[in-house]
Amino acid sequence: EPEVTQTPSHQVTQMGQEVILRCVPISNHLYFYWYRQILGQKVEFLVSFYNNEISEKSEIFDDQFSVERPDGSNFTLKIRSTKLEDSAMYFCASSPTGGAVREQFFGPGTRLTVL
Amino acid sequence: ELKVEQNPLFLSMQEGKNYTIYCNYSTTSDRLYWYRQDPGKSLESLFVLLSNGAVKQEGRLMASLDTKARLSTLHITAAVHDLSATYFCAVGNQFYFGTGTSLTVIP
Numbered sequence: 223e224p225e226v227t228q229t230p231s232h233q234v235t236q237m238g239q240e241v242i243l244r245c246v247p248i249s250n251h252l253y254f255y256w257y258r259q260i261l262g263q264k265v266e267f268l269v270s271f272y273n274n275e276i277s278e279k280s281e282i283f284d285d286q287f288s289v290e291r292p293d294g295s296n297f298t299l300k301i302r303s304t305k306l307e308d309s310a311m312y313f314c315a316s317s318p319t320g321g322a323v324r325e326q327f328f329g330p331g332t333r334l335t336v337l
Numbered sequence: 338e339l340k341v342e343q344n345p346l347f348l349s350m351q352e353g354k355n356y357t358i359y360c361n362y363s364t365t366s367d368r369l370y371w372y373r374q375d376p377g378k379s380l381e382s383l384f385v386l387l388s389n390g391a392v393k394q395e396g397r398l399m400a401s402l403d404t405k406a407r408l409s410t411l412h413i414t415a416a417v418h419d420l421s422a423t424y425f426c427a428v429g430n431q432f433y434f435g436t437g438t439s440l441t442v443i444p
Contacts, residue, residue, distance in 0.1 A: 257380075257432070265372075265380065265425060267432035278430050281338070313379055328379040 224248040226329035228314050234335045235304055243299045243332045245314030253317040254297045255326060256289065258282075258310040265313075271297065304336045339364050341428050343435035350416050351443050358438045360409040360426035369409045370427045371400050374437070380425070383411075416442045 227246045235241050247254050256268040269279045271289055288300045297316075301308055311333050315326040340363040350356050360369070371383040384393045386402035386409060393400050397420065399412045409426055421442045427434045 255432075264436050265374075265427070265434045267427070267434070270430075280431055315380075325382045325385055326380075328381065330379050 226314055226316055226327050228312075228329035228332050230332060231330070232333045232335070234337065237306055237336055238303050241301050241304055241334065243301075243312050243314075243334070245297045245299070245316075245329055246295055247297055247314070247316030248318075248327055249295070251316035251318050251327070253277075253319070254289075254291070255315040255317070256299045257313045257315065259313065259331075260310045268299070301334075304334075306336050309334055309336045339366065339429055339431075339433040341426060341433050341435040343424075343426060343438050345438060346436060347439050347441075349441045349443060350413075352417055353415050355415065356413050358411040358413070358424055358440075360411070360428075360435050362407045362409075362428045362433070365404065365407070366429040367404065368429065369402050370432065371409070371411055372425045372427065374423045374425065376423075383424075413440070416440075418442045418444060 226248055229244045233241055254271040257265050258268060259265045266282055267280050269283045269289055270277045274291060286302045290298050311331045313331045314329040317326045342361045344359050369386045372380045373383050374380050384400040386400060389404040391402045397414045402409045411424060421440055423437045423439045425434050425437045
C-alpha cells in the first residue's frame with residue numbers, strides 16, 4: 223500500500239542553523255501539507271501546497287519557513303534559522319484531492335530537536 | 338483566529354459502553370475533520386464533514402456536524418480496547434486543531 227515517507231526520522235541541530243525536512247508524498251496525490259506537534263501538545267497546521275504554490279498558510283509559517291517541491295516527488299520544509307521553540311514533531315501529509323474532499327495521508331514524522 | 342475546543346480532554350471508559358466527544362468552534366466553517374493519533378505515532382484521518390447535518394460512520398465511530406451550533410460530535414459505540422488513542426478535531430481551510438481527547442478503554 224502506498225504511503226507517505228519522511229526523512230530523517232530525527233534531526234538534531236543548533237539554534238540558528240538551517241534545516242530541511244523531506245517528505246515523499248503518495249505518487250498520484252496533488253495536495254501536500256506540513257503540520258507540527260510540540261511534545262504533548264496539539265497539532266498545528268503550517269502550510270498547504272498545490273500546483274507548485276502555497277494555497278494556505280498559518281501564522282506560524284513566517285519568513286523563516288519555506289516549502290518546495292523540487293523534483294516532482296519530494297516535498298520539503300526548510301527552516302532558515304532554527305529557534306529553540308521550533309523543536310517539535312513535523313508531519314507531512316498528502317491528499318489526492320483538495321477542495322471539497324480532503325482525506326489526508328500522513329507520514330511518520332520527523333522529530334526536530336533544536337539545541 | 339478560529340478557536341476550537343474539545344471536551345472532555347481525558348476520557349476513560351469501559352469496554353462495551355457508549356460515549357460522545359464534543360468539538361466546539363468559534364466562527365463559521367463549512368468543513369471539519371476528525372483524526373486519530375496513537376501514542377508516539379502519526380495522525381490518521383477518520384472523517385471529513387462538509388455540510389450542516391453531515392453524518393459519517395466507520396465501524397464503532399460516528400461523526401456528525403451541526404454548523405449552526407458550531408459543534409461536531411464523535412460518538413463511540415460499544416467501545417473496544419483498540420479504540421484507545423487521542424482524537425483530534427480540526428476546523429476550516431487552515432485546519433485549526435482542538436486540544437485533543439485522550440481516550441482509554443478499560444477491559
